[in-house]
Amino acid sequence: SYELTQPPSVSVSPGQTASITCSGDKLGDKYACWYQQKSGQSPVLVIYQDSRRPSGIPERFSGSNSGNTATLTISGTQAMDEADYYCQAWDSSTAVFGTGTKVTVL
């Protein structure tokens, strides 16, 4: 079965840039999306179709996808961005979520 692997944790200082990777076989041939999940809340879509932002998502969130890796970048990270982040893609009509990354804003 298809797997998406993320680093368990990423730490970033306020105002700096956080990059979260998502690795999967030929992921660049698929569309990737990203969800933010704050403690005790439902996931929220922050990036879809590799790099598009839904309405209401700040411009500091951006995405890219090439080769075997999709990347979510948070520029000018704020304390409110502290959360778990999950990538997701489809393989053979099956939705696959990444293992999740906890972003800590120190």
Add this chain to the structure above:
Amino acid sequence: QLQLQESGPGLVKPSETLSLTCTVSGGSISSSSYYWGWIRQPPGKGLEWIGSIYYSGSTYYNPSLKSRVTISVDTSKNQCSLKLSSVTAADTAVYYCARHENVGVVVAGTYFDYWGQGTLVTVSS
């Protein structure tokens, strides 16, 4: 504003069947544009897609759960339902319903844009 609300028993005994309902408000479950999915998250762990259904009844299931899962739709009530049979403690999780776009026969490139608040189901005797 579209809202999804999961409901059902919070406690299920091992070997029994878990049954949950997702009620859609502020929109129609019969929209030709969307599928309605179920996703779960064990406490402290990651997200796992269970399956999705179209208003016509067409379904996609996670192969790892397919033998135990049934998802159905009731357009008259604007609801979809999840049944998971032969549950064990490993099925303890928060269960979410969520919407994704209908992109054709092969599902690819779509994303879950609206989520319910989730409901915790504990499997224990």
